[in-house]
Structure formats: C-alpha cells, structure tokens
Amino acid sequence: MNTTTPAGATPRIVTVLVAAMGGEGGGVLADWLISAATACGFPVQSTSVPGVAQRTGATNYYVEIYPVPAEQLGNARPVFSLTPNPGDVDIVAASELVEAGRMLQGGFVHPRRTTLAASTHREYAVVEKSAMGDGRYDGQRVIDAATELAQRSFLFDMRALAWRNGTVINTVMFGAMAGSGAIPFSRETCEQAIRASGKAVEASLKGFAAGFNHVTGVAAVVGAAPPAATTSPAAAPVHPRIAALPEPLRHLLGHGLRQVADYQDARYGDLYMQRVESVLALEQPFGGDLPVTRETARYLALWMSYEDVVRVADLKTRGERLQRVRNEVGARGNEPLRLTEYLKPGLDEVCSLLPPTASAWLRKRLAHKAHKLNVGLHMRTDTVFGFAMLCGLRSLRVMRRASARYAIEQQMIDRWLDTVRRAIAMSPRLAYEIALCGNLVKGYGETSERGHRNLGAVLDDMQAALAAPHPGAASIDQAAARVRAAREAALSDPEGRTLARALGLPAPAARTHPIHIVRRKPAR
Incomplete structure (x- = not known):
C-alpha cells in the first residue's frame, strides 16, 4: 500500500469502493478482492448497493479489508461499516467516466487520502441520448475535478484496453487497483485470486496485466486492436465530384456521400451532391471557408439517411455488425452466439413504408386503435427464420422511393x-x-x-x-x-x-x- 502506518499504531481499515454498471463484472471484481484478502488471512467484508437502471444499471460495491492476519488478532476482530463514508475511502475504482464523476460528487474522493482509478470512455446516459440537441456531458470537467480532488488519479480508457486483450473491463480495473499500490495485496496474490475463480482465467489475467502495467508504466504486450468499423477515408477511393470540391469540404462531403449512397443507392448519392453543389455555387463568390455549404452538407446527409424500419433491418443484418457484437461479448470464432433483437413496430412504421395514398387511408382507418398495434417482438437473428425476416425487411429498400x-x-x-x-x-x-x-x-x-x-x-x-x-x-x-x-x-x-x-x-x-x-x- 502507499499508505504507511506509524510504528506501534493500529493499522487502519482499507476501504475500497467500486462503481460499475450492469454486465461489467463489478461483482466478480468484489469477489476477487475478497478472495485475495482471504488468501492473506485478512478480515474482510463486502456489500453492494444496486443503482437506478440507467445505462444497464449502476451498482456500488464496497469492500473493507483489515490488513492484519486474523491469527495475529487473537480474539479481537475489527468493526466494519456496511456503507462508505464521504472522505473515508482509500481507493475508488470506476468503470466509466461519469461513474467516476458520481463518486466525486458524492464526496468519496479526498485529496489527502483517496486513490482514483477510472476509465475515461463514455456510456451515454438516457438523458444524454434523448436530448433533442447535443446532450452529451462534458467529460473534461470530470477529468479536471478528478485531478484536483484525488490524492492520486489513474485515468485511461480501460474498455479499449480490455477489448484489445479479449476480456472484460473489470479485469483491467483490478490490475489498475493492484498497480496503484492502494490495496494491501501483491500482484501474485491478485493473480491467484483470478485463477481460483475459474472464470475465463487466461483472458482475465491478460486484462489484469494490461491494467497493472499501464498504471506502473511497464510496457505490456497486448493483443491486436479491434478491427475498425469503417474503411479509413485515406484508403477509400475519392469520388470525382468530391475531388472537384474546395479542400475544406472534401472530407465532410466524402463521408456524407458514402453514407447517403450506402443508405439507398448511387443515384441517391448523386441527388445529395446536386443539392450540396447548388448551395456551394451560390456561396463560393463570397469566399471564406464556406460554412453554409459545410453545415448544409452535414445535416443533409443525416436527413437523407433518415431512420426507418428498412434501415434498422439493414444495419442489424450486416456482417460487420454481427462481428462487432461477437467482439463485444468476447465470443470466440467457434462459439455459438444467441442474439435476440428487440423490436416494437407500430402503425407509424407500417404506414411509412406504404405509398402516400394507401398510407393516408390506413392511418385514418386505424388511428383509433393505433396503441394496440404497438407489439413488442423478440426476434432471434441467430436462427434462419429470424435472420430471414430481417433480410426481407431490408429488401424493401428498392421500394423506399415510393413510400x-x-x-x-x-x-x-x-x-x-x-x-x-x-x-x-x-x-x-x-x-x-x-x-x-x-x-x-x-x-x-x-x-x-x-x-x-x-x-x-x-x-x-x-x-x-x-x-x-x-x-x-x-x-x-x-x-x-x-x-x-x-x-x-x-x-x-x-x-x-x-x-x-x-x-x-x-x-x-x-x-x-x-x-x-x-x-x-x-x-x-
């Protein structure tokens, strides 16, 4: 540990607070801490408090460890607390940046005591994603506050490190906690706790080593980075109409043209370019960096690739999407994956696919019971029938212009x-x-x-x-x-x-x- 105890003084209970979200292995991490403490003979107690179901549910795991073997205490036993107290936590670990902010807001991080190990990636909350504008929280404010309020802070993208090593973020968190020296266990003891759990041992040890080495500054050998979701703009061929544009617009319009053409077809992409070029021709005489054309091109690409049932089915049946899901859950190449899609089509989704006249007639006829037509569907796309259903919806793209x-x-x-x-x-x-x-x-x-x-x-x-x-x-x-x-x-x-x-x-x-x-x- 980084905290020293004066000679003759009674050792202080080590308090550990872990903030994680559902599915990130926070409970397993707490079990590893308990297993390591038990292996050392230290008295230990663990409690957990489930949070509100935001972003799959945030949960606090609180562990108290008395760093003296029980056999040396005789009949005496430490008195543990069931809940953390503000300013009285030795190490706080957070699996996401705003979760770290929640710990800071609660006063659990103290500048004279607390070590903070947190991931800097974001899992956006419902209120952020549902905002009509850009509702994303400014993560830099959390980073600045963490640097100021924590005695020591270790902030890095733990999720990316976990993905590169084919494991879950809790293993990297455990490694970062051990590497910080804030928990009273050696690296070997922590690794033995992982082995004793018997859960994905090799992958967990790789993630633990990655987190430990990142915090201690030791170079680590990590796995290959996950494949990029899209083709690099530099590697993609440049469309002749994009090459003819002024330099400030090429990158943005290149992305816009690819998105619109991918959404429908090349002819739809030509329509996008015609619309943007009509604005550019009027703005170019004014000079400058062409802000009107730039913003028009940005929002026009998003608007022309509007969301509908056909688009959802198209995206859900793409090979790169299925591979991304396998990577996220850590499924190996030969392991079967059960994938269930949750859909809730209603009257609006059905009518939007019909020709205008038929759509207006159906809306008028069924408007009084539209709420009864919102039926939740659980469609397994790992089956032939479920995947074929989505492929059938995807094939309706050829009829989109008539909708x-x-x-x-x-x-x-x-x-x-x-x-x-x-x-x-x-x-x-x-x-x-x-x-x-x-x-x-x-x-x-x-x-x-x-x-x-x-x-x-x-x-x-x-x-x-x-x-x-x-x-x-x-x-x-x-x-x-x-x-x-x-x-x-x-x-x-x-x-x-x-x-x-x-x-x-x-x-x-x-x-x-x-x-x-x-x-x-x-x-x-």
Whole structure:
C-alpha cells in the first residue's frame, strides 16, 4: 500500500469502493478482492448497493479489508461499516467516466487520502441520448475535478484496453487497483485470486496485466486492436465530384456521400451532391471557408439517411455488425452466439413504408386503435427464420422511393434547401443559421413529426424577412439572431412552448395521452 502506518499504531481499515454498471463484472471484481484478502488471512467484508437502471444499471460495491492476519488478532476482530463514508475511502475504482464523476460528487474522493482509478470512455446516459440537441456531458470537467480532488488519479480508457486483450473491463480495473499500490495485496496474490475463480482465467489475467502495467508504466504486450468499423477515408477511393470540391469540404462531403449512397443507392448519392453543389455555387463568390455549404452538407446527409424500419433491418443484418457484437461479448470464432433483437413496430412504421395514398387511408382507418398495434417482438437473428425476416425487411429498400415517408422527407428537405439558397443571396450569416436548422429534424415517429413542425414554423417565420426587397444590415442581423434563438428554443423544449414564445406564436395545446388499463393475466 502507499499508505504507511506509524510504528506501534493500529493499522487502519482499507476501504475500497467500486462503481460499475450492469454486465461489467463489478461483482466478480468484489469477489476477487475478497478472495485475495482471504488468501492473506485478512478480515474482510463486502456489500453492494444496486443503482437506478440507467445505462444497464449502476451498482456500488464496497469492500473493507483489515490488513492484519486474523491469527495475529487473537480474539479481537475489527468493526466494519456496511456503507462508505464521504472522505473515508482509500481507493475508488470506476468503470466509466461519469461513474467516476458520481463518486466525486458524492464526496468519496479526498485529496489527502483517496486513490482514483477510472476509465475515461463514455456510456451515454438516457438523458444524454434523448436530448433533442447535443446532450452529451462534458467529460473534461470530470477529468479536471478528478485531478484536483484525488490524492492520486489513474485515468485511461480501460474498455479499449480490455477489448484489445479479449476480456472484460473489470479485469483491467483490478490490475489498475493492484498497480496503484492502494490495496494491501501483491500482484501474485491478485493473480491467484483470478485463477481460483475459474472464470475465463487466461483472458482475465491478460486484462489484469494490461491494467497493472499501464498504471506502473511497464510496457505490456497486448493483443491486436479491434478491427475498425469503417474503411479509413485515406484508403477509400475519392469520388470525382468530391475531388472537384474546395479542400475544406472534401472530407465532410466524402463521408456524407458514402453514407447517403450506402443508405439507398448511387443515384441517391448523386441527388445529395446536386443539392450540396447548388448551395456551394451560390456561396463560393463570397469566399471564406464556406460554412453554409459545410453545415448544409452535414445535416443533409443525416436527413437523407433518415431512420426507418428498412434501415434498422439493414444495419442489424450486416456482417460487420454481427462481428462487432461477437467482439463485444468476447465470443470466440467457434462459439455459438444467441442474439435476440428487440423490436416494437407500430402503425407509424407500417404506414411509412406504404405509398402516400394507401398510407393516408390506413392511418385514418386505424388511428383509433393505433396503441394496440404497438407489439413488442423478440426476434432471434441467430436462427434462419429470424435472420430471414430481417433480410426481407431490408429488401424493401428498392421500394423506399415510393413510400409515404420518403415523399414527406424529400418535400421538407427541398423547402429547407430553397430557404437556405434564398438566404445566401441576402446574407451568408442568415443562411448559416438557417442551414443549422437542419438539426431540428431527426429520429422517427413522434420525434420526427415534432422536428418537422418546428422547422416548418422557423421557415414560415423567415418568409417575411426573405421577401424584403432591400434589407439593411440591422434587419439581417436581427433575422439571423431570431433564427438562432428559435432553433435553440426548439432544441431545448420538446413541447414547443419555448419556440412558440420565441416566434410570437400561440402556445401549442397540451397533448393528451390516454391511459389504458390492461387486465392482469394470471401467472402460470
């Protein structure tokens, strides 16, 4: 341990707090600590507190170890605590950056006592992923706080290190804890605890060694990095139309063109390029780094590759996706993998695939019982039938251009692009703000409908400003500020009330959500 005890003084209980999420082996890590303490003859106690089910459920594991063999204590026994106390923890280990932030917020990390070992990767919380804008938490704030509040901190991407060694993150955490010297066990004792567990011993020892060596600064031999999910831009051939673009746009539009063509076909990619080039031709005379074209290209690629049932089925049946799942769960090449997909298609998903006339008729006919049509499906794609079902949905891509959803999206895209092009002639700054409004439309179902409504309201509001024959600089600046305020309001409030206030519109009526009482089925 790094903490020394004065001669003749009673040794202090070593307190260990582990913050992990479901499926990351936090319980196994606590068992290893107990096994190592038992092997040394140290009295030990462990408790766990399950957390709220965010990001598969965060759990605290608390272990107290008295670093004196029980045989030397005679009849005396230490008194352990069931829960950690703020400022009274020797080592805190966190399997993810915001989990480390949770420990910092709880006051468990003390600058004169606590060693912090945490992974810097992110598993985004529901509130981050469901935000209408960029809801990601600034991880650098946690890193800065950890550096300031911990006596010693070891912060690195433990998940990547675990993947490179074909193991789970808890093994790397255990190695980092042992390498820090904050737990009263030798490396050999920790490795023996892993062997005694009998669970994926060789892979666990590799992960332990990787974490230990990273913290101690010893060079380690690690496995190969996981295969890249996509082809490197440098290795991919450059499309002739991309090569003809100005340098600041080539990288972004190269990604956009590949995504759109992959979503549908090469002809759809040509449509993407035509739309971007129409904006570029109007902005190029103004010079600069072409911000309007850049942001238009960014959000146009995302919008044109909108999410639908066909896209979901396509992505779920790709070989690289299946291989990524195998890598994440640590399945070897000859091991069978049972994979269950959770789907919940509803009336909106079905109608969006139909032609516009048939879609409108079906929506009107079944609107009164749409809630009954949201059926949860558990589809096993490791079976021939389940995989064939998804492949059948994927094959509907050839019919996408005839679907109602396609017609709605393309109509709104054309309206947005027309407003951007008209605004460029007046002011590139105003056009830039309107181009950023492409971020309002995303997702599917109610989320997509809300985005369409919000964008439509912003574009309607701009018609008067764009129709002015000779607007002055002040009125242009005012219009740009108004668009920016409206966009930020739309992204901050899913109910649309903030946007209505920003545009001077009546507040939207509160939406009713019926409560359906379902008779409970008797247990079998």
